[in-house]
Amino acid sequence: MFIAKVIGNVVSTQKNAKFLGMKLLLVQPYISRDSKLEISGSSVVAVDSVGAGIGECVLFTQGSSARLTPATKDAPVDAVIVGIVDTIEVGGNILEKP
Amino acid sequence: MFIAKVIGNVVSTQKNAKFLGMKLLLVQPYISRDSKLEISGSSVVAVDSVGAGIGECVLFTQGSSARLTPATKDAPVDAVIVGIVDTIEVGGNILEKP
Amino acid sequence: MFIAKVIGNVVSTQKNAKFLGMKLLLVQPYISRDSKLEISGSSVVAVDSVGAGIGECVLFTQGSSARLTPATKDAPVDAVIVGIVDTIEVGGNILEKP
Amino acid sequence: MFIAKVIGNVVSTQKNAKFLGMKLLLVQPYISRDSKLEISGSSVVAVDSVGAGIGECVLFTQGSSARLTPATKDAPVDAVIVGIVDTIEVGGNILEKP
Amino acid sequence: MFIAKVIGNVVSTQKNAKFLGMKLLLVQPYISRDSKLEISGSSVVAVDSVGAGIGECVLFTQGSSARLTPATKDAPVDAVIVGIVDTIEVGGNILEKP
Numbered sequence: 001m002f003i004a005k006v007i008g009n010v011v012s013t014q015k016n017a018k019f020l021g022m023k024l025l026l027v028q029p030y031i032s033r034d035s036k037l038e039i040s041g042s043s044v045v046a047v048d049s050v051g052a053g054i055g056e057c058v059l060f061t062q063g064s065s066a067r068l069t070p071a072t073k074d075a076p077v078d079a080v081i082v083g084i085v086d087t088i089e090v091g092g093n094i095l096e097k098p
Numbered sequence: 099m100f101i102a103k104v105i106g107n108v109v110s111t112q113k114n115a116k117f118l119g120m121k122l123l124l125v126q127p128y129i130s131r132d133s134k135l136e137i138s139g140s141s142v143v144a145v146d147s148v149g150a151g152i153g154e155c156v157l158f159t160q161g162s163s164a165r166l167t168p169a170t171k172d173a174p175v176d177a178v179i180v181g182i183v184d185t186i187e188v189g190g191n192i193l194e195k196p
Numbered sequence: 197m198f199i200a201k202v203i204g205n206v207v208s209t210q211k212n213a214k215f216l217g218m219k220l221l222l223v224q225p226y227i228s229r230d231s232k233l234e235i236s237g238s239s240v241v242a243v244d245s246v247g248a249g250i251g252e253c254v255l256f257t258q259g260s261s262a263r264l265t266p267a268t269k270d271a272p273v274d275a276v277i278v279g280i281v282d283t284i285e286v287g288g289n290i291l292e293k294p
Numbered sequence: 295m296f297i298a299k300v301i302g303n304v305v306s307t308q309k310n311a312k313f314l315g316m317k318l319l320l321v322q323p324y325i326s327r328d329s330k331l332e333i334s335g336s337s338v339v340a341v342d343s344v345g346a347g348i349g350e351c352v353l354f355t356q357g358s359s360a361r362l363t364p365a366t367k368d369a370p371v372d373a374v375i376v377g378i379v380d381t382i383e384v385g386g387n388i389l390e391k392p
Numbered sequence: 393m394f395i396a397k398v399i400g401n402v403v404s405t406q407k408n409a410k411f412l413g414m415k416l417l418l419v420q421p422y423i424s425r426d427s428k429l430e431i432s433g434s435s436v437v438a439v440d441s442v443g444a445g446i447g448e449c450v451l452f453t454q455g456s457s458a459r460l461t462p463a464t465k466d467a468p469v470d471a472v473i474v475g476i477v478d479t480i481e482v483g484g485n486i487l488e489k490p
Contacts, residue, residue, distance in 0.1 A: 001318075001339040001373055003304065007130070008188035010101065012157055014148055015181030016167055024099075024157070026186060028130065032301070032322065032337040040336075042138075043130040045099040045157060049370075050308055059306055059318070059339060061370045064162045064260075064358045064456075068370035069310055076147075076159045076166035076180050079099055082370050083309030088320060090302035105228070106286035108199065110255055112246055113279030114265055122197075122255070124284060126228065140236075141228040143197040143255060162260045162358075162456075174245075174257045174264035174278050177197055203424070204482035206395065208451055210442055211475030212461055220393075220451070222480060224424065238432075239424040241393040241451060260358075260456045272441075272453045272460035272474050275393055295416075295437040295471055297402065326399070326420065326435040334434075343468075344406055353404055353416070353437060355468045358456045362468035363408055376468050377407030382418060384400035 001059050003037070003085055004029045005097065006052055010045050018075035023048040025081065027060060030097075035090050037097060046079040047072050057097045059083040099157050101135075101183055102127045103195065104150055108143050116173035121146040123179065125158060128195075133188050135195060144177040145170050155195045157181040197255050199233075199281055200225040201293065202248055206241050214271035219244040221277065223256060226293075231286050233293060242275035243268050253293045255279040295353050297331075297379055298323045299391065300346055304339050312369035317342040319375065321354060324391075329384050331391060340373040341366050351391045353377040393451050395429075395477055396421045397489065398444055402437050410467035415440040417473065419452060422489075427482050429489060438471040439464050449489045451475040 004027035012024065027046050030037040046060045049071035058081045066072055066080040088095045102125035110122065125144050128135040144158045147169035156179045164170055164178040186193045200223035208215065223242050226233040242256045245267035254277045262268055262276040284291045298321035306318065321340050324331040340354045343365035352375045360366055360374040382389045396419035404411065419438050422429040438452045441463035450473045458464055458472040480487045 001371065003320075003337075003339060007133075008186060008193075010157065010186050011184045012181035013184055015157070016147060018166075019181060026101075026130070026188065030337075032320070035301075043101075043128075045101060049310060059304065059309070061372045063372050065361060065370045065372045067163060067166075068312070068361075068368065074166065076163045076178060077099065078159045078161050078163045080370060083306035083313060086305045086307055088302060088304050090320065095302075105231075106284060106291075108255065108284050109282045110279035111282055113255070114245060116264070117279060124199075124228070124286065141199075141226075143199060165261060165264075172264065174261045174276060175197065176257045176259050176261045203427075204480060204487075206451065206480050207478045208475035209478055211451070212441060214460070215475060222395075222424070222482065239395075239422075241395060263457060263460075270460065272457045272472060273393065274453045274455050274457045295469065297418075297435075297437060324435075326418070329399075343408060353402065353407070355470045357470050359459060359468045359470045362410070362459075362466065374468060377404035377411060380403045380405055382400060382402050384418065389400075 001061050002029045004058055004060055005039060006054050006056050006058055016076055037095050039098060044079050046081050047077050048081045050081055050083060052081050052084055057085040059085055099159050100127045102156055102158055103137060104152050104154050104156055114174055135193050137196060142177050144179050145175050146179045148179055148181060150179050150182055155183040157183055197257050198225045200254055200256055201235060202250050202252050202254055212272055233291050235294060240275050242277050243273050244277045246277055246279060248277050248280055253281040255281055295355050296323045298352055298354055299333060300348050300350050300352055310370055331389050333392060338373050340375050341371050342375045344375055344378060346375050346378055351379040353379055393453050394421045396450055396452055397431060398446050398448050398450055408468055429487050431490060436471050438473050439469050440473045442473055442476060444473050444476055449477040451477055
């Protein structure tokens with residue numbers, strides 16, 4: 001899984017029927033450098049399965065496992081938010097989430 | 099999933115039988131930088147399952163989940179367009195799609 | 197899927213039994229930049245399932261879907277050529293295949 | 295699989311039910327350059343299935359195979375630690391793990 | 393699949409039970425540039441299923457297909473060596489394997 005920041009949302013009307021009612025969020029993965037978190041360049045669209053909101057730090061899963069939540073069962077999705085991150089601890093310090 | 103722009107189409111005559119009748123589109127993923135969308139360098143060939151056209155901004159799914167649309171069932175495909183994107187909102191603004 | 201050029205072939209004698217009789221081709225993916233195709237640096241070994249030859253432009257599938265052709269059923273392969281590309285059209289122009 | 299160093303842990307309260315009781319570790323993959331190991335920039339969150347601790351060098355598996363441990367069965371996870379690495383030998387030398 | 397050079401081996405005692413008896417090799421993928429093979433920076437740990445040895449040039453498979461050899465059936469592995477490469481021919485020449 002990767003840690004990411006929820007930065008926006010995506011609206012689609014003409015779409016696969018399984019996407020009806022799904023909340024699509026734009027997330028931007030963090031990378032860690034010198035025990036700090038930085039936002040990376042590439043963004044991913046992930047289905048929300050845990051009630052995540054804009055600005056929150058989340059954990060998301062990719063690939064076939066993305067279909068294993070109640071919100072995404074049997075749907076053609078490859079990324080899903082599976083948790084809201086409270087803290088990330090590295091070297092005894094709680095990392096700041098930029 | 100990733101957001102991409104449909105930039106072209108691909109024609110193949112000699113192909114796997116499951117590809118008969120499939121519309122193959124060339125899509126170019128967007129990356130987001132400083133709350134703007136930019137076109138990235140790598141392009142992907144995705145099966146259209148929602149009636150997408152050239153120039154449109156779409157959502158596409160990769161991996162085994164790409165087989166979970168009516169258009170791609172049991173076919174040897176690894177990328178499918180699952181929605182046409184109306185809007186992408188970041189920080190209260192609707193992003194322009196270059 | 198990705199578009200690639202077939203640049204060579206790979207011979208292996210000591211191999212998994214499912215590879216017996218498989219044609220293994222070395223393919224080099226194209227990337228598109230400024231509406232042109234360029235050869236990228238990384239090459240992939242893909243099983244041929246459509247009768248592709250050296251120098252041809254092909255479409256290949258990766259991941260679990262690579263097992264869904266008659267040539268690759270249940271085999272431990274992760275890349276298969278599924279079509280020979282006739283034309284790629286971008287912006288009304290047929291792209292040259294370098 | 296990739297070799298990585300366990301550098302931290304991740305706490306999430308609001309999460310998918312299958313994550314209850316899972317230990318989520320932040321791991322940073324090694325790359326090898328000139329027969330030396332170096333820490334790469336991108337970090338991954340992996341479920342621990344073998345009792346790994348901070349600072350240890352581990353082996354982790356990604357993708358659908360990440361669901362094939364007792365700790366991760368049927369869960370929406372895409373990365374799991376499957377072993378603690380004792381030694382890595384290259385060219386007759388045991389590599390140091392930075 | 394990718395072509396790689398076997399550069400070392402990995403020993404792990406505390407590990408998932410399915411890894412008992414598996415030979416874990418460190419392989420370094422080749423990339424091709426100007427019809428030559430070069431060693432890339434990132435290394436992968438792959439299970440040996442064909443009797444490969446240090447210094448040999450091998451073919452390895454990633455993802456769910458890595459579980460489809462007798463040596464890796466149902467195990468949480470994502471990379472397996474499926475063949476020892478005899479020759480790679482590009483442009484009528486047999487490439488040297490550095």
